[in-house]
Amino acid sequence: MKVCIRVILGAKKYWGYLILSMISIIVLTLTQLYAPWVIKELTDLATKGDPEIAAKASKMGLNLLAAYALQALCSFTRGYSAHYGAYHYLADLRTALYDKLQHLSLNYFNDKQTGQLVSRIMNDAANVELLLAHAIPDLIINVFIFLSVAAILFSINVKLAAASFITTPFLYLINIFYARVVLPKFRLNQKAIGDLNGALQDNLSGVKEIQVFNQQEYEIRKIGMLARRQSNTFLNAMRLGELFHPFISFFSAAGTVIIIIYGGYLASIGEVSIADIVGFILYLGLFYQPITRLSDVNEQLHTAIAGCERVFEVMDEESSIKEKINPTQLTNMKGDIEFRHVTFHYIEGSPIIKNFDLKIQSGTTVALVGPTGVGKTTLVSLLNRFYDPVQGSILIDNCDLKDVSLKSLRDNVSMVLQDVYLFTGTVFENIAYSCRNATKEQIITVAQKAQAHEFIMDLEHGYDTYIGERGVKLSGGQKQRLAIARALLRDAPILLLDEATSALDNQTEAAIQQALSILSAGRTTLMIAHRLSTIKSADQIVVLEGTGVAEQGTHETLLKKKGIYARLHAAQDI
Numbered sequence: 001m002k003v004c005i006r007v008i009l010g011a012k013k014y015w016g017y018l019i020l021s022m023i024s025i026i027v028l029t030l031t032q033l034y035a036p037w038v039i040k041e042l043t044d045l046a047t048k049g050d051p052e053i054a055a056k057a058s059k060m061g062l063n064l065l066a067a068y069a070l071q072a073l074c075s076f077t078r079g080y081s082a083h084y085g086a087y088h089y090l091a092d093l094r095t096a097l098y099d100k101l102q103h104l105s106l107n108y109f110n111d112k113q114t115g116q117l118v119s120r121i122m123n124d125a126a127n128v129e130l131l132l133a134h135a136i137p138d139l140i141i142n143v144f145i146f147l148s149v150a151a152i153l154f155s156i157n158v159k160l161a162a163a164s165f166i167t168t169p170f171l172y173l174i175n176i177f178y179a180r181v182v183l184p185k186f187r188l189n190q191k192a193i194g195d196l197n198g199a200l201q202d203n204l205s206g207v208k209e210i211q212v213f214n215q216q217e218y219e220i221r222k223i224g225m226l227a228r229r230q231s232n233t234f235l236n237a238m239r240l241g242e243l244f245h246p247f248i249s250f251f252s253a254a255g256t257v258i259i260i261i262y263g264g265y266l267a268s269i270g271e272v273s274i275a276d277i278v279g280f281i282l283y284l285g286l287f288y289q290p291i292t293r294l295s296d297v298n299e300q301l302h303t304a305i306a307g308c309e310r311v312f313e314v315m316d317e318e319s320s321i322k323e324k325i326n327p328t329q330l331t332n333m334k335g336d337i338e339f340r341h342v343t344f345h346y347i348e349g350s351p352i353i354k355n356f357d358l359k360i361q362s363g364t365t366v367a368l369v370g371p372t373g374v375g376k377t378t379l380v381s382l383l384n385r386f387y388d389p390v391q392g393s394i395l396i397d398n399c400d401l402k403d404v405s406l407k408s409l410r411d412n413v414s415m416v417l418q419d420v421y422l423f424t425g426t427v428f429e430n431i432a433y434s435c436r437n438a439t440k441e442q443i444i445t446v447a448q449k450a451q452a453h454e455f456i457m458d459l460e461h462g463y464d465t466y467i468g469e470r471g472v473k474l475s476g477g478q479k480q481r482l483a484i485a486r487a488l489l490r491d492a493p494i495l496l497l498d499e500a501t502s503a504l505d506n507q508t509e510a511a512i513q514q515a516l517s518i519l520s521a522g523r524t525t526l527m528i529a530h531r532l533s534t535i536k537s538a539d540q541i542v543v544l545e546g547t548g549v550a551e552q553g554t555h556e557t558l559l560k561k562k563g564i565y566a567r568l569h570a571a572q573d574i
């Protein structure tokens with residue numbers, strides 16, 4: 001109930017359309033009730049031998065025609081306005097959900113699959129449409145029809161109306177059976193479809209591995225088994241489901257039989273007219289309809305509510321990265337950075353960094369070095385506030401990052417990530433992603449600096465070449481150069497380079513190194529590199545080990561020290 005109220009309140013902007021739909025439902029139902037009444041009246045006139053039957057019948061016919069016209073109009077406004085409101089709200093909700101996801105911290109995404117999140121936005125959110133345009137209107141229609149037809153039946157004849165209730169307990173019980181026994185079987189079928197989908201997705205993504213390890217036969221058998229299981233689950237559900245409709249039809253028809261027999265008896269003793277019996281039988285069809293649809297409406301409501309609950313679960317999620325009210329805006333940033341007694345863990349009890357201290361003067365370059373998994377990327381992620389330290393603080397120009405507006409922080413930090421991601425779009429659009437209104441000249445300049453211009457010009461359509469899923473596939477090194485160009489375009493006072501040159505050959509790397517050193521002049525640069533040759537000129541090299549700093553100094557001082565750095569360096573020289 002709470003969920004229904006939340007959806008209805010959320011769709012406030014579209015209440016006008018939803019109310020119009022409700023009014024249309026009521027008028028539509030009333031017009032549906034009119035036709036049996038006309039037939040009953042006509043039968044009455046005919047059986048009584050009314051001399052004015054022709055004139056009266058024409059009048060009734062015209063009224064009925066008007067009712068049918070109104071019915072057609074209401075049928076349109078009912079369907080269209082409910083869907084108009086529901087689909088607009090769905091679009092709003094999907095946008096809000098996406099907005100919410102964009103503002104959640106990376107922690108939230110760590111244990112979620114992209115498919116699951118897409119499914120929240122696409123499938124689960126779609127349930128608001130099911131709720132607003134189907135389940136709630138269907139519930140109202142059915143309750144309204146049931147109550148109004150019952151009122152008409154009792155107004156025609158109380159004894160016959162009471163008799164027509166005889167079959168309702170059976171209809172109700174069949175519905176309960178359907179809801180308790182048949183529907184769960186259909187849910188099993190949904191699960192079987194999900195399993196098959198999941199296995200297919202997994203298989204198609206890993207098609208290369210399947211061929212490399214010659215597992216085609218095994219995978220075909222697996223998919224075949226899941227496909228067969230889904231078919232069997234469906235058939236099992238369907239067999240029981242198919243029993244439902246004949247039983248429902250039988251008990252509805254039995255109601256009519258009771259009325260014919262009992263109506264005939266009441267007519268024989270003069271308690272009811274032929275016209276009443278005719279009218280009664282026509283109304284009976286409408287009377288049983290809501291009862292037979294009970295399980296469908298119930299299922300729709302449950303499905304819709306469960307989907308909406310999953311949506312609201314995300315909407316109510318709190319980001320672990322919270323922005324202060326009235327945060328400080330970083331303007332005219334110098335770029336001094338300080339890690340002050342920083343401790344961080346992803347999983348409680350397994351610290352990645354403990355009591356870490358580091359001061360980086362504005363305009364200098366600091367390189368982070370250390371074994372794989374020691375926490376270099378984590379430190380960089382903390383600086384961009386993808387995560388917050390568990391203890392201690394990080395300061396930029398003496399402002400604690402927790403006091404700074406996230407937007408102004410990220411506007412001042414440019415980053416080249418370890419795993420380069422390029423969007424589906426042109427080369428130009430991908431570079432311009434960091435600065436939407438960049439000119440073609442600016443894009444070409446940064447591409448040249450990143451040593452990307454030449455290979456871009458070799459592509460079929462140059463800067464207008466499509467890349468990403470639907471376009472040309474680029475090599476790791478080419479992607480990296482585009483990512484560097486994108487970061488250069490940002491022209492931010494702080495530059496974070498997470499192994500930005502790892503996928504490049506020696507020659508290109510040397511050229512880019514030169515470009516990066518020109519770029520980093522005057523900016524605070526924090527770089528991570530496995531290849532020590534790339535960080536020789538850094539102002540400070542920080543060697544990480546365990547959960548903290550093992551050594552710190554310039555390339556020369558660290559070599560002289562003959563510690564870890566010197567050993568790593570010697571190993572790489574070999």
Ligand SMILES: Nc1ncnc2c1ncn2[C@@H]1O[C@H](COP(=O)(O)OP(=O)(O)OP(=O)(O)O)[C@@H](O)[C@H]1O
Nearest residue numbers: 110346347352370371372373374375376377378379
């Ligand atoms: N999102 C995460 N959730 C849980 N643990 C994580 C997460 N990201 C990284 N880790 C773990 O934290 C540790 C530090 O990872 P990080 O990526 O910072 O290391 P790194 O020094 O950059 O490694 P590499 O040189 O291989 O890139 C690793 O043990 C890693 O498994």
